[in-house]
Amino acid sequence: MVAAPPVAEATGVTKRFGSTAALLEASIRIEEGQTHALVGRNGAGKSTLVSILTGLQAADEGAVAFGGEPAPRLTDRDAWRRRVACVYQKSTIIPELTVAENLFLNRHDRGRGGLISWRTVRERARELLETWSVDVDVRVPAGDLDVEQRQFLEIARALSFGARFIVLDEPTAQLDGAAIARLFARIRDLQRQGVTFLFISHHLQEVYEICDTVTVFRDARHVLTAAVGDLPRAELVAAMTGEAAAEAGAARSGPPAGAATVLAVTGASLPGRYEDVSFQVRAREVVGLAGAANSGRIEVAETVAGLRAAADGVVEIDGVRPAPGSVPAALAAGVGFVPQDRHHQGYVPRMSIADNGTLTIPDRLGRAGFIDGRRRDSFARSMIGKLAIKTPGPELPVSGLSGGNQQKVVMARALANDPKLLVLVNPTAGVDVRSKEFLLAKVEEIAESGAGVLIASDELDDLRLCDRVLVVFQGRVVAEIPRGWHDHQLVAAMEGVDLDG
Secondary structure (H helix, E strand, O other): OOOOOOOEEEEEEEEEEOOEEEEEEEEEEEOOOOEEEEEOOOOOOHHHHHHHHOOOOOOOEEEEEEOOEEOOOOOOHHHHHHHOEEEOOOOOOOOOOEHHHHHOOOOOOEOHHHOEOHHHHHHHHHHHHHHOOOOOOOOOEHHHOOHHHHHHHHHHHHHHOOOOEEEEEOOOOOOOHHHHHHHHHHHHHHHHOOOEEEEEOOOHHHHHHHOOEEEEEEOOEEEEEEEHHHOOHHHHHHHHHOOOOOOOOOOOOOOOOOOOEEEEEEEEEEOOOEEEEEEEEEOOOEEEEEOOOOOOHHHHHHHHOOOOOOOEEEEEEOOEOOOOOOHHHHHHHOEEEEOOOHHHHHOOOOOEHHHHHOOOOHHHOOOOOOOOHHHHHHHHHHHHHHOOOOOOOOOOEHHHOOHHHHHHHHHHHHHOOOOOEEEEEOOOOOOOHHHHHHHHHHHHHHHHOOOEEEEEOOOHHHHOOOOEEEEEEOOEEEEEEEOOOOHHHHHHHHOOOOOOO
16 A cells, blocks of 8 residues: 655755854654654744745755655745645734635625625634634624634634645744643644644643644754654754753752842732732742733732732832833832743844843933943943853844843843843743753753742743742632642642542
8 A cells, every 4th residue: 555645744854054054964854644743942943944835935955745746836925835834933914904804804895886795704704613613703803813713813824825834833832731721622623624734832741731742953954753652762863963862950959048129019910810819929039920821820920020910009119119110210119020921022123132131121221311331331231141142143133042041141131230130021922942941941040149039930840930829719829839849739739629538
């Protein structure tokens, strides 16, 4: 019996940008009906391969095929859409348009006189969403949908073109545990209907949970392809990093006795978000706020950082009560902040690394509101060195960096004012394994230097760094868990499950 050709295959693909080799004779073979993981550190070549597999750019050398047939010409966009689609980490849905309008953008049915028949468009949209089990109202603006619904909408739109091969680029980066479980259930259901996925993720536990096969890229080359069930995690990490997985470091000593309180939150409430929250963070202490996406943990952290104002209660930073809801006041009190969404809150894409990294300290860079460019660039070069940001220089726009290096720029800005309290929300979301290790090591270094740290995250690797973890469930702090917890213990508390009940 002749084996079916792969759904998609890239062979000997090389792509250079000037003197930089983004891919070197790289290959991948994706079999029908699988969920195939593509993993690797930032800069490994994953994004370049996806751009070639989706027809956004051509390889310098090598070949791409779908179902055994050569890929279409780059100019034949309809042919590409019938073969492959990509659901990006950054949504391509237009929020001002309705769900139906997004589904059939530039493909509207027209009635008499060439006018669009909106009734027909809505009917087709309902039929499409029903076929693929996406439960959203086709009449609502897409901007009213949550992240999970927008992803399902993008998948349905891709399938409507006829594609049965879909690339999922960091699909879980902004989802909580329950939403991830629903996404994985949908992926399995679509697999049974003949849809094939290329799954790109930095979370290796997700690879083992949802994927059949994994391919590793490192330094622009293909390193390994293996069945997930046959590949120990330590070997996968070693393939990604080029070295054996490191042993876990020694446990932090935590804050010394009598350490000063750098954050005191007392009776803080914000209706619909959180209620009667009280806790403290001391100098040299790392405290976690754990919980699902809608638990209130992010809103508590944003209140401390000045992005939100509590309706009741008090927030004190090193004995000072900054004006509620004022980021400048929080900065002046000694807060450094890494927000949840680096794309929209963390940096200005077209501004340089130097400008982004010094946004919080203009007073240090010149007099009377004028910035000394040499002083700014000198500070930026120091920052680039301390945070190992891979860049030819401080003048490069942040949009030109990989995700891990973008996050390092956001961290650099947070550290620029020598904070007494560092507040981080999901600090390692969407970054590769090595960048994650580097960023968490930097957080530990900051704590050891004397600052207090507050980490709001549902990522267990982020929370392992903490001296204690406060669990937020439905807007209330329901548990305090000291260092040394087991995964199942913390996850159960985050989901509101009593293991002793």
